[in-house]
Amino acid sequence: MPTFARDQIGTVLKKRVEALVKGYRQNVGIIGSSGLGKTDFLSSAYREFSLQPSLICAYVQAESFDFESLVERWTGALLAGYCRSESLPASISDSQGHSDKFEARIPKTLQSISRIRRQLHKEPAAVILRELFALSGLIAQETSKKVILMLDEFQEIGTLPDADPFAVLGREIMVQTDTLYLVSSSHPERAREIFRDKLSLLFGNFEIMELRPFEFTETIDFISRHFPKTYFSTQQKKLLISLTNGDPLYLDLILDRLKFYLSPETEQYVSDRLLFLAIQEELFDRKGRIALLFERMLDPVLRASKDGGANLRVLLAVSEGRSRLSEIASCAGRKTAETQKILQRLVHEDRVRKLGTFYVMEDPLFRFWLREVFQKKQRLCVPDEKSVCDELMVSLREKMEVIEHDEKKDIPSRIERLFKEFRNDAVEVETRKLKCPQFLEVAFRPAQGRFCSLAAKGSKDRWVCLVAEQKVSEEDVLSFIEDLKRSRKKIQQKIIFTFEGIDQNAKLMAQAAQVQVLGLRELNSLFGLYDLPKLMIFEDRNLHGSTVGPVAESIYSS
Helix, strand or coil: CCCCCCHHHHHHHHHHHHHHHCCCCCEEEEECCCCCCHHHHHHHHHHHHCCCCCEEEEEEECCCCCHHHHHHHHHHHHHHHHHHHCCCCCCCCCCCCCCHHHHCCCHHHHHHHHHHHHCCCCCCHHHHHHHHHHHHHHHHHHHCCEEEEEEECHHHHHHCCCCCHHHHHHHHHHHCCCEEEEEEECCHHHHHHHHHHCCCCCCCCEEEEECCCCCHHHHHHHHHHHCCCEECCHHHHHHHHHHHCCCHHHHHHHHHHHCCCCCCCCCEECCHHHHHHHHHHHHCCCCCHHHHHHHHHHHHHHHCCCCHHHHHHHHHHHHCCCCCHHHHHHHHCCCHHHHHHHHHHHHHCCCCEEECCEEECCCHHHHHHHHHHHHHHHCCCCCCCHHHHHHHHHHHHHHHHHHHHHHCCCHHHHHHHHHCCCCCEEEEECCEEEEECCEEEEEEECCCCCCEEEEEEECCCEEEEEEECCCECHHHHHHHHHHHHCCCCCCCEEEEEECCCECHHHHHHHHHCCCEEECHHHHHHHHHHCCCCCCCCCCCCCCCCCCCCHHHHHHCCC
């Protein structure tokens, strides 16, 4: 069996398919930004589940040139999936090959496909669309098999010729109980909106799972797989984490570029200069693959409306660290109302994310490229890009120095600095909503248990936080709660920051006492909102051999 891209999602999907075979259907939606391996995940699932004779797997890339090409792809996918389930020979694109092998086996399905193709340019597109969406239910009924219909980038269905394509699809999803819909999207916000507003029908709802970038340890292991005998310094690893946010595509391209200068099989140390050179060539060089990718990402922003320049100025303002609406409008030289409309478009296109009162760019490498490469090229007054190239190397060195400087600070002092940035902001952290008041005083205080605590006072608000660098136990929570009870003044917010997790009973105890528990991911989201360096905690070791997680094994095998 192929290894799934992520063990957890793979395990859930296997359970859903087992339940489908037994007569219970739960649709699945996989969301995550581009480059995280969703298509590879669907490919792995397709190869595994299509081996079962009781299943028909059909994979459809929903993003197509036009309606006609989508019809060919959709019908061909169902026929190819049927062939695989019956161990019949089928070409990679069997959309046109309606041979005798289908006539005797699935006459109703073949008749419907033939009609769709025949009437494609004669009947209204909306009629054809309804018949197309009904095909998976028809073939399931005719063959008495279960169908797994995989729709990659399913949000593109919204562009099909119908007043409301998702309403049509939703009705079919609801009645086709023998079809499991496995959909993916590289536009998480748009996908969530579709799931919530268009596909939340009874018996058709989706279990949504998010494919995230690598965690810190996964990133380190991924680097070790590319260079099993090469030694990277802690600062170099943190630089790669900071720039890529653990995105496997970015990491793969940068490390692949580094192989032009270093042999992965030679035991050696990598110098900062060579690492910077590999990053520079990917971001700046005209043949840099990441640079080309970013140019393609930027193109729709420039063409989104007549005033593409205004879109660009707003996007650049966000890339420079402006996150509040008034700051962005001022930096972009636009009125607040116009800026807000532009930001709404950028949020819809997943170029910018709105988290409470903040507008942020969650892709740190795209943001870095916009600020350090694209914008500086646009400002050139002479036909010489060497100065921009030199400045990029300086920026990488400065970023490394910031990492080295932050390493010397203890964790509580960095949280203290974060709290001093609050300005009565409404924020959203990993779906949690917080009101971050402006504090007049932020300071550490002695703790009763194993961990230190932090107290923050504003004109109306008081926060008390426990900073736990080890796993939190019931005794730790009990000690914290007892400490809070001794306070004579009301405490509006009680938080435990935990970096190594918390026991389940301790978590329940904290919830009962109205104490919020925030992990490293949530804390780093807060750091990101205030444009502060992430807190990167991992065991620094040089690994040998293949110890990389299942993501890299599946997606980026050598």
